[in-house]
Amino acid sequence: MHPLIFLAVRSFLNGIKRAFSNVRRLIGVLFFFGYFGLILFRPFQKGPTFRKLSPTNDALVLPPVNTLEPYIFAVFAVLSLVLSLGVFSGKVVHRAADVDVLFPTPINPKLVLAFNIVREFFFTLLMPFFFIVIGGRGSMEGVEYLFRNFPQYGSYFLRVGMGSWILLALMWTMIGFAVRLFLNRDWKKPAQVRWAVALAVVGLPILFIILLAFSLRDNLTGYTVTGALGSPLAKIAFWPATLATATVMAPLNSNLLYGTLGALGLLVCTGLGLWGAMQQATWMYDQAATRGNEAGNISSMQKKGDTFGVLAEYARQGKIKQNRISKWIAAKTLVGAPAFIWREAILQFRGGIWQYVALSIAAFALTGVATFGSTRISTGASYLFIIMQAASTFMLATAGAQIGFVETLKRVDVLKPLPYSPNITVFWEVISKAIPAALVVVLTSVVAGCFQPRLWNEAITLVFVLPSYSLLLSSTTMLSTLLFPDVDDPTQRGFRSFISMIAQVFGTVPGIICFFAAFALHIPLPWVIPVLVPLQIGLAFGLSFISGNFFANYNPSE
Amino acid sequence: MLDVRGLRKEYKRHLAVNDLTFNVQPGEIIGLLGPNGAGKTTALRCIAGILRPTGGEVFINGFDVVQDQARAKANLAFVPEVPALYELLTVEEHLKFIAMCFKRMDLFESQKETLLSRYRLSDKRNELVATLSKGMRQKLSVACALIHDANVLLFDEPLIGIDPEGARELKDEITRARDAGAAILISTHLLDTAEKLCDRLLIVQRGILRAQGTVAELREQFGTADQSLEDIFLSITAEDSPPVLSA
Numbered sequence: 001m002h003p004l005i006f007l008a009v010r011s012f013l014n015g016i017k018r019a020f021s022n023v024r025r026l027i028g029v030l031f032f033f034g035y036f037g038l039i040l041f042r043p044f045q046k047g048p049t050f051r052k053l054s055p056t057n058d059a060l061v062l063p064p065v066n067t068l069e070p071y072i073f074a075v076f077a078v079l080s081l082v083l084s085l086g087v088f089s090g091k092v093v094h095r096a097a098d099v100d101v102l103f104p105t106p107i108n109p110k111l112v113l114a115f116n117i118v119r120e121f122f123f124t125l126l127m128p129f130f131f132i133v134i135g136g137r138g139s140m141e142g143v144e145y146l147f148r149n150f151p152q153y154g155s156y157f158l159r160v161g162m163g164s165w166i167l168l169a170l171m172w173t174m175i176g177f178a179v180r181l182f183l184n185r186d187w188k189k190p191a192q193v194r195w196a197v198a199l200a201v202v203g204l205p206i207l208f209i210i211l212l213a214f215s216l217r218d219n220l221t222g223y224t225v226t227g228a229l230g231s232p233l234a235k236i237a238f239w240p241a242t243l244a245t246a247t248v249m250a251p252l253n254s255n256l257l258y259g260t261l262g263a264l265g266l267l268v269c270t271g272l273g274l275w276g277a278m279q280q281a282t283w284m285y286d287q288a289a290t291r292g293n294e295a296g297n298i299s300s301m302q303k304k305g306d307t308f309g310v311l312a313e314y315a316r317q318g319k320i321k322q323n324r325i326s327k328w329i330a331a332k333t334l335v336g337a338p339a340f341i342w343r344e345a346i347l348q349f350r351g352g353i354w355q356y357v358a359l360s361i362a363a364f365a366l367t368g369v370a371t372f373g374s375t376r377i378s379t380g381a382s383y384l385f386i387i388m389q390a391a392s393t394f395m396l397a398t399a400g401a402q403i404g405f406v407e408t409l410k411r412v413d414v415l416k417p418l419p420y421s422p423n424i425t426v427f428w429e430v431i432s433k434a435i436p437a438a439l440v441v442v443l444t445s446v447v448a449g450c451f452q453p454r455l456w457n458e459a460i461t462l463v464f465v466l467p468s469y470s471l472l473l474s475s476t477t478m479l480s481t482l483l484f485p486d487v488d489d490p491t492q493r494g495f496r497s498f499i500s501m502i503a504q505v506f507g508t509v510p511g512i513i514c515f516f517a518a519f520a521l522h523i524p525l526p527w528v529i530p531v532l533v534p535l536q537i538g539l540a541f542g543l544s545f546i547s548g549n550f551f552a553n554y555n556p557s558e
Numbered sequence: 559m560l561d562v563r564g565l566r567k568e569y570k571r572h573l574a575v576n577d578l579t580f581n582v583q584p585g586e587i588i589g590l591l592g593p594n595g596a597g598k599t600t601a602l603r604c605i606a607g608i609l610r611p612t613g614g615e616v617f618i619n620g621f622d623v624v625q626d627q628a629r630a631k632a633n634l635a636f637v638p639e640v641p642a643l644y645e646l647l648t649v650e651e652h653l654k655f656i657a658m659c660f661k662r663m664d665l666f667e668s669q670k671e672t673l674l675s676r677y678r679l680s681d682k683r684n685e686l687v688a689t690l691s692k693g694m695r696q697k698l699s700v701a702c703a704l705i706h707d708a709n710v711l712l713f714d715e716p717l718i719g720i721d722p723e724g725a726r727e728l729k730d731e732i733t734r735a736r737d738a739g740a741a742i743l744i745s746t747h748l749l750d751t752a753e754k755l756c757d758r759l760l761i762v763q764r765g766i767l768r769a770q771g772t773v774a775e776l777r778e779q780f781g782t783a784d785q786s787l788e789d790i791f792l793s794i795t796a797e798d799s800p801p802v803l804s805a
Binding site: 001002003006007010011012014015018095096097099100101102103104105106107108109186282283285286289290 | 568569570603606607608609610612624627628629630631632634635636638641642643644645646647648651652654655656658659660686688699702
């Protein structure tokens with residue numbers, strides 16, 4: 001057996017075996033396979049199908065084939081442009097073990113590169129093929145139903161369309177490999193090289209778009225745009241879209257020669273991209289050992305939800321500078337466990353959360369002006385205000401908590417030796433993560449109350465209720481993070497997110513019940529405060545206590 | 559056996575290794591010494607064919623490590639400072655993988671028990687690398703380097719993280735390899751180990767080779783007969799201006 005196949009097969013099998021060594025891992029794996037199993041086997045289950053729908057339901061009314069082509073071409077042109085822009089982002093990613101173990105061996109670097117391409121893109125590019133073949137049956141029924149007036153379209157459209165899209169993506173992926181290996185060489189003037197390559201790859205399509213916008217500025221209609229998209233210049237500028245469109249149109253206009261040429265063209269370009277990458281395989285080792293590993297680290301941390309790890313990596317690369325707010329906070333002092341809040345504030349502001357907060361406030365202000373600008377306030381506006389604020393709290397609190405608690409797990413060696421019990425440590429961690437969301441919603445509630453005094457009852461209620469709601473959400477996220485703490489295990493990550501979402505929804509239930517009761521019984525809203533706030537804080541404290549016990553037993557080496 | 563000629567490596571505008579020239583003969587252990595950031599690891603990675611040199615040439619057994627990678631690496635082993643291993647392979651599978659890469663399954667069959675037992679890995683053979691401690695990983699990395707009987711061995715801080723017993727075993731192993739005719743290059747901060755283990759020393763600072771020779775030769779050149787290697791090392795690396803590339 002070839003060593004690279006041995007490596008892939010053994011790693012896969014050992015990964016599955018490892019999942020059975022731990023109940024938490026097993027739950028994650030079962031969830032993972034259950035989810036994909038559902039996608040795969042759902043279409044084979046008996047159930048109502050599109051064919052059983054009433055024949056009076058509308059079928060798709062399509063224009064003649066010839067007029068359909070520019071629309072398909074436009075879709076592929078946009079897709080191709082987006083994919084072509086993607087070739088400049090990121091670096092060729094390698095695993096650290098590749099650099100230390102694989103690269104010093106005499107295995108041909110071209111083979112290593114091919115292995116890397118398959119490993120990185122198997123799931124993203126080849127798995128969709130698998131799903132089309134097996135899972136596409138149910139979708140096909142729907143497509144055929146829509147196209148039932150044009151049976152010659154429906155039987156092929158979905159498969160060929162998806163196939164062309166995947167071929168297009170595969171082509172740009174291979175070209176992307178070649179381009180990235182080229183761009184990341186030790187160029188003396190990397191900026192100039194980058195500009196030259198960018199011009200070669202996307203210059204023509206962008207020039208065409210500019211020309212199109214300029215020429216149609218006085219006569220911009222659907223008709224003129226589709227006319228322009230049918231021009232030879234458009235076909236040349238967006239040549240990948242031309243090839244993909246020819247492939248898709250083949251079953252529709254029965255021009256199989258063009259279709260075959262289109263698919264072959266995409267395959268040939270894919271091959272050329274691969275060849276271009278292979279020619280630079282020796283550069284791959286250098287880039288992986290110097291810069292590629294950084295990209296690999298960032299990519300891996302992003303997958304794990306380790307946002308602070310990503311920020312730390314950017315800081316190491318000199319891409320993050322200290323800002324005034326974090327410096328100002330750093331100059332302050334908080335003694336004892338509240339120092340957790342001080343640390344969190346610095347990290348959040350240094351990590352760029354202030355931009356997120358500012359955007360939230362701006363978005364809320366814009367919506368608020370639009371919604372509450374009138375002098376009359378209806379019950380509907382009152383509901384909307386409460387729902388909007390609760391939704392803001394939900395989004396801010398869960399985002400902050402999910403980011404922050406992965407950091408808590410990673411810093412367990414720093415946190416555990418501190419002179420606090422695990423319960424106290426966890427409780428202050430929960431509070432520190434809940435504060436940013438609480439501050440934002442308190443601020444926006446006060447602003448809304450000042451702006452629209454008729455909403456003052458709602459605003460004052462939310463000022464008290466939402467911070468405790470944020471605390472409760474933070475504590476549910478902490479518990480689900482500690483229940484499934486393996487950030488390296490993708491199945492456990494997925495399951496943790498799922499459980500976390502359910503827990504957060506449950507955390508929202510007390511609030512929904514209290515507000516619903518207040519509205520139904522016509523009780524003034526501020527009466528919700530003495531009931532809901534202690535309830536939410538009590539629940540948060542209880543969940544934190546449970547989390548504290550898990551935290552005490554958490555061992556990152558397990 | 560290992561011939562480095564004018565090796566140069568630039569990272570953007572930082573010059574990590576500048577015109578490094580030396581050779582390691584069969585049956586010789588060379589110590590590569592230098593302060594942090596001197597370019598030792600970069601030099602070793604260039605020699606191992608992981609980094610592409612900006613200039614200069616590296617020949618292993620007469621084969622250029624850039625132009626003729628496969629043949630140059632066929633008899634090369636590299637032990638990184640903090641080895642990143644394949645976490646989802648077991649200890650034995652990791653050894654097997656390396657043997658497969660070097661097409662030396664015969665050695666895997668004959669040597670694996672000896673190496674596993676020598677580095678106290680026998681009872682861990684079926685455990686995933688992910689479960690190993692830092693020291694055990696280092697031992698596995700050394701075992702992987704020795705499984706294919708390379709005649710050019712590169713060690714980057716090999717003794718860091720290994721317990722005293724393992725360190726003694728590794729030093730004996732290195733000496734055995736030297737006696738068997740291997741050319742060995744060791745990067746280390748442990749000056750007393752370097753003094754006892756190495757036949758010659760190279761002292762680099764900011765990418766430049768500042769001194770080379772036996773300990774006696776270095777004493778003669780840079781100090782007095784009663785000075786320790788530490789004193790000589792500190793005097794050689796006391797001050798220097800960084801070699802910066804022109805804009």
